[in-house]
Amino acid sequence: MACSKEKESQILEDMKEYYGKTIQSKDELIINDPGSGCNAPRCKLPAHIADALALVHPDVKAKSYGCGLTVPELLEGTHVLDLGSGAGHDCFALAKLVGEKGHVTGVDMTEEQLEFARSYIDYHRETFGYSEPNTDFVMAYIEKLGEAGLKDDTFDVIISNCVVNLSPDKRAVLKEAYRVLKPGGEMYFSDMYADQVVPEHIKQHKVMWGEGFAGALWWEDLVRIAREVGFSTPRLVKSSPINVKESIQELTGDIKYVAATYRLFKVPQNGNSGPADVTYNGSVTGHDKIIALDKNNTFKVDCVLEADPELSVIIQQSRFVSAFTVVPRNSQNGPAKYCFFMLCFL
Template structure:
């Protein structure tokens, strides 16, 4: 068991029951069809991502419970870990995107979900035209990845799609994610967040845990925890309001929720304190003219863009290094801030 406290253990057992036996497809979730995960205008997926999603088996699509699109850029040849992989929807999409030389590992605590996902490994290998499978699924709690034999500095990218909110110990999840990532690696994940600390009466509601509302982090706690475990500052990719049904609203009261995607990097947190200039070369698949690394940093090919010191370190020490050139800095406007609040500047505001 991944917990030491009786209450945390009970939450994990309840989640295993909820997603292993109670919920059989996404239409049974109370939050389903009430969540918008794309900012207006509607998301337009790059062709290579849309193509990968089209190849996923319909039965797997029907059991996708996520709250966002957890597909970062530049995945070719990488080793990816999916925390809370469920029926394997995101894993199989990523298996296509990493290519035959890459690999995707899904980890989940629910045996029923793992058994389901494993039944479709061969189908997707054959559909993608690979000589052998590049996907595997292991059973473990995301708070204790070592129990599944996952070693330090193993993965290039970690993704998670609306699963961290189901854990009673977010710090343990993020600490483990940091441990198994390679230096320069990235955690790219969608989740539900609250505009305040979720009150105890909500946290005691079993169904609200299963639907994500009870376990949603106050977004400021995310910032604090990620820094404590060694990650870079959370980079907000996108955020949008969760429209809560009245039956849920009656229970959650004045707490507001958003579905937000952040990216975290395993890079040193110290360094110079001045912004630098970078130039994007257009080499990332699906982004030959422009690429957005977060909600506030978009790069056009050939354009000189000033970035904050931490983003400079991320670019130079991650898989994005080959896609950017650091150039001599011009006169700076001063230290740049990093907006992180998912409730600011979105439809959730």
């Protein structure tokens, strides 16, 4: 059941208070229970990402409340928007990865968080050796990006780290994200999901909203909403279970929660494309031998694999086009050269 406008406004005000005044570090969050999916060990990061993360100021790291790693591939020179940027942790890491010719904009509804992030802009510019800052932070609700002056078809990539679940209107968030993305652009985001529709008694609980449990989408609703606003089918990149603390299990009951990263693309849903033979050329930084576009599609250099029609369109109309050779599949192609290998998903 959708929230009333009055209820939505109250939830947003509660979230501003929770993340602006109540919570001062990630250690205070219930969701950061040791062993939860948000704290699960990760695979070894590509060196360029590890290096960028290491350069983020320690005080900014301490105020990072995310539940995943929102760093997609092939960011050099891109314009990135971070929905719910908080203290700026992901923005500053991405500012290094996009390079001096790229740009990162953080959007948040909490003035305290924005002031904190802005105070570290010059530190990171100097640390990265840039002549000018390539980050900025604006105040806005992620459901109403137009109020911050963000225009149509502006960004190459949108990221968000465990923030969409805090919104009472997911459709508005995804609709706005679709609007401000350039054609071929991508929304790459980590969030909390439930294995069923979250019941009303949880949605009435202020702290459960602040921690993400109340606003977590049933994953099937994500697929439905994404496609209704125009995105490609959500593609799961990685996921891990969230261990719910005993102190709140009385509220959550038998609901199972996961932290998951999805990627959505602004490409035609029904493009004139069929299956294709796809070959990766190894040109993406940090992925010179192998690249995974989602959990079901991993490409090894010079190994021809068959891609489904939608993935074929995504590759050809997104920033990934230069990294792949795509040949439409027909009866004369012969069998694809399937390669088998082990991959560690983050």
